[in-house]
Amino acid sequence: MNEDLHVNIPLMDEKHEEFLTLLSNIRSCEKNEFLPLFKEMIEHTKEHFAFEEELMKKYEFYAKGEHLDEHKNLLGEMEYFYEKAQKLPVFGKSYIDDYAYDKFRRHIINIDSQLAMFFKERGIEL
Numbered sequence: 001m002n003e004d005l006h007v008n009i010p011l012m013d014e015k016h017e018e019f020l021t022l023l024s025n026i027r028s029c030e031k032n033e034f035l036p037l038f039k040e041m042i043e044h045t046k047e048h049f050a051f052e053e054e055l056m057k058k059y060e061f062y063a064k065g066e067h068l069d070e071h072k073n074l075l076g077e078m079e080y081f082y083e084k085a086q087k088l089p090v091f092g093k094s095y096i097d098d099y100a101y102d103k104f105r106r107h108i109i110n111i112d113s114q115l116a117m118f119f120k121e122r123g124i125e126l
């Protein structure tokens, strides 16, 4: 993972690292592996987001609403492209190749880093 994407909360960085590995596997996979791996990426993202959401609830994070909305949008978009890709693989491929990384990167830099800062300021170690 690029150094600039670390939020320095080990459990969060771990999820992000796993996501990037999955993404790079999809980008270089065989055609027949594309949809199963795409599905796996969605499942991983659900787990990743649920994990952060649990923490936000537990520690009463002040910007929880905004963060949850953003998760919902990202996941909804991923699922939309996955559905489309069933009939039109090229559609899913363009999402994976041209958008997914950037969406993910922006979420970490703009949203997850704010949550990580909140944990650090309160001395919450994860």
Ligand SMILES: [Fe+2]
Pocket: 012, 015, 016, 048, 052, 112
């Ligand atoms: Fe995250």
Ligand SMILES: [Fe+2]
Pocket: 049, 052, 067, 071, 107, 111, 112
């Ligand atoms: Fe997040």
